[in-house]
Every structure is written in C-alpha cells, then in structure tokens.
Amino acid sequence: MSLVIARSRIIKNDPSEESSTLKTSDIEKKAVISVTQSPVQVGADDTAVDSNRRSWFRRSKACDPNAIATQPSVYDDPELAEEYRPRPDWEGIHRFDPAARWTWAEENKIVKKLDTRIIVWACVMITALELDRSNIQQANADNFLTDLHLNRDDYNLGNTLYRLCYLLSEIPTQIICKKIGADRWLPIQMISWSIVAVCQFWLTNRESFLICRALIGIMSGGFTPAIILYLSYFYKHHELSIRLGYWYAASSLADILAGFLAFGILHLGGRAGQAGWRWLFLIEGLITLTLGFLSFILLPPSPTQTAHWARGKQGWFTVKEETILVNRIIREDPSKGSMHNRQPLTAKLLWMSFKDYDLWPLYIIGVMFLTPWTTVSQYFTLQMKDFGFSTFNTILLAIPYNVLNIVTRILITYAGEMFGSLAWMGVLAQIWCLPLIIYMNAVDLSQTNKWIVWTVLTLFQGFPNTHALQAGWVSRNSNSVRTRAIAAAMYNMAVQLSAIIASNIYQNGDAPRYVIGNRVLLGIVSANIVLYLATKGYYMLRNHQRDRKWNAMTEDQRVDYIATTQDEGNQRMDFRFAH
Structure with a gap:
C-alpha cells in the first residue's frame, strides 16, 4: 500500500547530525520538507519506513532498541499538519503531539x-x-x-x-x-x-x-x-x-x-x-x-x-x-x-x-x-x-x-x-x-x-x-x-x-x-x-489508475490536493489499496 506522506530529509552538514539519537529540536530545525510518493513496506508489528526496523519474519538484522521509532508522517510538514489534525473532541487529542519522539524499546x-x-x-x-x-x-x-x-x-x-x-x-x-x-x-x-x-x-x-x-x-x-x-x-x-x-x-x-x-x-x-x-x-x-x-x-x-x-x-x-x-x-x-x-x-x-x-x-x-x-x-x-x-x-x-x-x-x-x-x-x-x-x-x-x-x-x-x-x-x-x-x-x-x-x-x-x-x-x-x-x-488496476493521475501532477498540485480535497477515506487520490 502506497501513501503520500511528508518526508523529513536531514541536511548532513555535520557527521554528528546523522546519529539516530538526535534530539527532537535538532530534527525539527534541520528538516527540509518535501512531499513524495513512497511504498510503505509493512511488517506485522511495525510500519517499516526504515528498512532497518523489521519484524522477525522479514529476515533482517535486529534493530537498535534505542533508535527513534517515530515514523515519518504528514505531521512532519507544517503546511500539511493542520489539515490532518484530529478533531477537537477526539478522545486522544490531549496527548496528540506531532513533535513527540520515542524509541523502539x-x-x-x-x-x-x-x-x-x-x-x-x-x-x-x-x-x-x-x-x-x-x-x-x-x-x-x-x-x-x-x-x-x-x-x-x-x-x-x-x-x-x-x-x-x-x-x-x-x-x-x-x-x-x-x-x-x-x-x-x-x-x-x-x-x-x-x-x-x-x-x-x-x-x-x-x-x-x-x-x-x-x-x-x-x-x-x-x-x-x-x-x-x-x-x-x-x-x-x-x-x-x-x-x-x-x-x-x-x-x-x-x-x-x-x-x-x-x-x-x-x-x-x-x-x-x-x-x-x-x-x-x-x-x-x-x-x-x-x-x-x-x-x-x-x-x-x-x-x-x-x-x-x-x-x-x-x-x-x-x-x-x-x-x-x-x-x-x-x-x-x-x-x-x-x-x-x-x-x-x-x-x-x-x-x-x-x-x-x-x-x-x-x-x-x-x-x-x-x-x-x-x-x-x-x-x-x-x-x-x-x-x-x-x-x-x-x-x-x-x-x-x-x-x-x-x-x-x-x-x-x-x-x-x-x-x-x-x-x-x-x-x-x-x-x-x-x-x-x-x-x-x-x-x-x-x-x-x-x-x-x-x-x-x-x-x-x-x-x-x-x-x-x-x-x-x-x-x-x-x-x-x-x-x-x-x-x-x-x-x-x-x-x-x-x-x-x-x-x-x-x-x-x-x-x-x-x-x-x-x-x-x-x-x-x-x-x-x-x-x-x-x-x-x-x-x-485501481492503484495503477491512481498512480497515473498522481504522477501527472506537480509537487505543488499534490500539496494543494491534500490541503483542499473533498475526497474521503479510500477515495483519496493519495491512497493505495492493499492486495
């Protein structure tokens, strides 16, 4: 299943900035936001955007339990975060924090x-x-x-x-x-x-x-x-x-x-x-x-x-x-x-x-x-x-x-x-x-x-x-x-x-x-x-049809679609069906 998400790309001006133990504030300051389409490889117990973190049956090396487990999402993009913000009466709204980070452990x-x-x-x-x-x-x-x-x-x-x-x-x-x-x-x-x-x-x-x-x-x-x-x-x-x-x-x-x-x-x-x-x-x-x-x-x-x-x-x-x-x-x-x-x-x-x-x-x-x-x-x-x-x-x-x-x-x-x-x-x-x-x-x-x-x-x-x-x-x-x-x-x-x-x-x-x-x-x-x-x-076939339409759009058009679309649920153009 493919999703259009806001990716955070860390600018590697300093080797020390590549560490997985960066503080939240460091990540936010050095993030350059871009909207990309990427296949989300999934395992049974994780959303494995990071290929180094996979479930035992996906035949990969064990991950560092102290590595950051927070997965990239639309909430990393200030322009998109407000569009996806949970409704004010949602039962978990008082714990909602796009800046929250935690480890796999x-x-x-x-x-x-x-x-x-x-x-x-x-x-x-x-x-x-x-x-x-x-x-x-x-x-x-x-x-x-x-x-x-x-x-x-x-x-x-x-x-x-x-x-x-x-x-x-x-x-x-x-x-x-x-x-x-x-x-x-x-x-x-x-x-x-x-x-x-x-x-x-x-x-x-x-x-x-x-x-x-x-x-x-x-x-x-x-x-x-x-x-x-x-x-x-x-x-x-x-x-x-x-x-x-x-x-x-x-x-x-x-x-x-x-x-x-x-x-x-x-x-x-x-x-x-x-x-x-x-x-x-x-x-x-x-x-x-x-x-x-x-x-x-x-x-x-x-x-x-x-x-x-x-x-x-x-x-x-x-x-x-x-x-x-x-x-x-x-x-x-x-x-x-x-x-x-x-x-x-x-x-x-x-x-x-x-x-x-x-x-x-x-x-x-x-x-x-x-x-x-x-x-x-x-x-x-x-x-x-x-x-x-x-x-x-x-x-x-x-x-x-x-x-x-x-x-x-x-x-x-x-x-x-x-x-x-x-x-x-x-x-x-x-x-x-x-x-x-x-x-x-x-x-x-x-x-x-x-x-x-x-x-x-x-x-x-x-x-x-x-x-x-x-x-x-x-x-x-x-x-x-x-x-x-x-x-x-x-x-x-x-x-x-x-x-x-x-x-x-x-x-x-x-x-x-x-x-x-x-x-x-x-x-x-x-x-x-x-x-x-x-x-x-x-x-x-349905995914292929959406891929053709999505790939024909410019990046600005994609951002505008996400911010203004009236499409809901699986009818959104940025959603791909699992099969």
Whole structure:
C-alpha cells in the first residue's frame, strides 16, 4: 500500500547530525520538507519506513532498541499538519503531539502491555461467543435432535435462522456500538446472548429451538466488527492483522475447550432427570454470563481512558506512554482522528460507506471463501455418529481439527504479512481444500473405513483460515473510521450470508454421502480461487489508475490536493489499496 506522506530529509552538514539519537529540536530545525510518493513496506508489528526496523519474519538484522521509532508522517510538514489534525473532541487529542519522539524499546514495551491487557481479554470474549453459538454441535452427539423430535432439515433451519438474525442485526448493533462505545456495548451483548443460552436448558420442541437460535443470532450480531473497531483504537494496521489472527484462533481454541467441557458435562446426563445436553447449555451459558459482567470493568474506552476503580485510579499507562500510544496510531493513519469513540453514525455516513464499491470485492470473498468449511463443520459430529463413533468419541475426535486449524490460521496470517500478499494467501487456502473435496466427490465415504473418513474431514476442517487476514484487509482498505466501522459489519454480514448458504447445502435426503452437496462444494472451492485472483487484479488496476493521475501532477498540485480535497477515506487520490 502506497501513501503520500511528508518526508523529513536531514541536511548532513555535520557527521554528528546523522546519529539516530538526535534530539527532537535538532530534527525539527534541520528538516527540509518535501512531499513524495513512497511504498510503505509493512511488517506485522511495525510500519517499516526504515528498512532497518523489521519484524522477525522479514529476515533482517535486529534493530537498535534505542533508535527513534517515530515514523515519518504528514505531521512532519507544517503546511500539511493542520489539515490532518484530529478533531477537537477526539478522545486522544490531549496527548496528540506531532513533535513527540520515542524509541523502539519504549514502543515495544507498550505494545506488549496492550497484548496482555487488551488482546488476551478479547480472546476470552470470542471464546465466550464460540461456546454459546457452537455448543449445539456437541449437543448433537448426545441425541439432541432425537430428544426434541427434530430432523436434520430442522437443524439446518435453526442454523439458518441464527445466521440470518445475526446478519440482519449487524448494522443496527454497529450503530449502537458507535453511539455508546464498544467498551459498553460488547459486555451488554455478552450478557444478553448468555441469558438466552442458559434458557436453552428448558427447550421442549421445534418452536422453542428455533426461537432460541434466532435470539442468540440477534443478541450476538455485530460482535465481531465491534471488536475489530475497538482493537483499531489501540493497534496499527499490521499489528492488528496479526492480533486478529490470534483472536480468530481463539475461536478454534474455544472449540477445543468446548470439546473437553462437553466430555465432562455430558456425563451429567440423567441428573435431576435431565439430558446431558441440557446441562451443557446451562453450565456454559452461566460461564459466559459471568465473563460478560467482568467485561464491563476490564474494557477501557481508549488508550487514554484506562483509569477506573478496577483497573487502577492512575490507569494502565503513564502520560509518556499515552503520548506514544496516541501518536504512533495517528501518525500511521490520520483518519483515526476523524471520529471520536462515542460519535454516532448518521444515515448519510452509512450510505457513503455502503456505496463504497471498492470494498465490494472483499464482501464477495466473504460470501464465498468459508462456505465449504462451514458446511462440513456443521455436520462433522453428525457424520461421525453416522460412521459408528460413540457420543464421547465423537466429541474427542473434533479436537484435532481445531488444533490444526489454530496452527494453520496463525501461520497463514504471518505468511500474508511476511510476503506482503493477501490475495495469494486466500488462493493457497483454497488449494489446500481442493484435493480433499475432490476425494470426497470421487469416493463413496459411506463405504470407506471410518478412520480414513475422519482423517480426510479433519484435514479439510484444519485448512488455513484467512478470516483474520481478510478482516484486516477490509480495515486497511477502508482508510476512515466511518467506513471502517460499517465495512467491518458488512464484511461480517457477508460471512454470515456464507454460513446461511452453507447451512442448506447438505440436505437430509442427500445423506449420508451428500453427493449433490459435495459437488456444490467442489464448484465453490474452484470459484474461490478465481475470485481471489480477480480481486487482486482489480486492486492492482485501481492503484495503477491512481498512480497515473498522481504522477501527472506537480509537487505543488499534490500539496494543494491534500490541503483542499473533498475526497474521503479510500477515495483519496493519495491512497493505495492493499492486495
């Protein structure tokens, strides 16, 4: 991604002036400002304008921890700084200081503190969501459908209702989130869906099952984009991609935890005359309800608003640390100062975000890329039961593919940053699935050794999921808080639409081999490979078009454009799309 930034060129009249330990005042006095177009090479944990400072996987020498970490930005140019100044009511404005300088040692220390305070709890929160929305799969292993007199088409309908309600609530909940703040809305969501999850203990028939699935969808809709927006307040773009990789991996870790919990809880079957799956819904719902209440006191609104009776009266950070947190974020992306964290989205802003056609290729990918995986995932426990595995063996056999999924998900997220290619990682993930889905079409699994079937399905389920990379991709290509908030919701809506499609590919009449369903999945995997390549080509074309216009302008015209343009977000001529 290329950005037009104000470069500071140090005049080297004296050799002593070349030291990386120059004082702030020295840098400012000897800076000659020019506007240039330069490719910004990025790593997972830095905006590596300085090629000497790169992440471990970019195969470079270790940097000097005492070197200046402050990256060049528009704020180094007095003529441009005022144009990009954050709004006066932005939550970090009192720590905004274009002259601030800090070292890599200081920045890395703060990022580690963010990881332990913010990311760890964010992973706990996604674990709570995954427990309550996916424990129905463990319930299936305990004759859940039989006890409620449901068939597999009813199960499909329940999953469809859940996803549809989740999808429809994405935008409304995102509006509420921006109005009252993610730090307040996320705990409210957790408590709401947990209450419904607990109520599943008293399910009696098809109607109560469908109502609860719909309510959980409504209450949890918008949770993922709200988390992504919240994390963007604390992290740079490329830090966010890696953290999202771990965050999404936590959902697979939750499935592993759910397997062990289910193995124990389902043994309660018969206590008080209740089936094991009822105890499963009750106990896991109470666990997530407790986590929801804890989230109220553990989530700060922003890096400069961490002071709280439960987090410490002085907050988590010193004044210097808050200054570093605010300025490292705003220097990388000035658009983050365009809205404060309690500012509502208007109908006009929503419409502007919706009609941003440059993000639609990513939404289309969101509809398509997970469909094959979701289809097989929802039926994994049912298929294991079909092939003769016992209830408790079925629960345990789901654990290996979740472990594999965690490993491959994190590896492909790092690979995307290491090789600087997002679209190619998506192609690679689909190529992983291709031979396995071909095998599922060519062989009659109902006549195959059950351990071979388990191996094939486990490898398929363990594919390198690019969800984290693509969520970061959407955030990166939004280039404004307004667009980022809605784009994250729209991308997640696309993913939920994918799940709705996936919930209706395997049909009761097609069991147990699912001949028609597997043919559909093969077609989708093949189409996905073409879709990723087409998306990469589209963004390369858009960047080339902007390069031609930008390079035809004089330097004075570029400065004037930056100062006077009405273009916003990714429509700015000085913005380049990541691909």
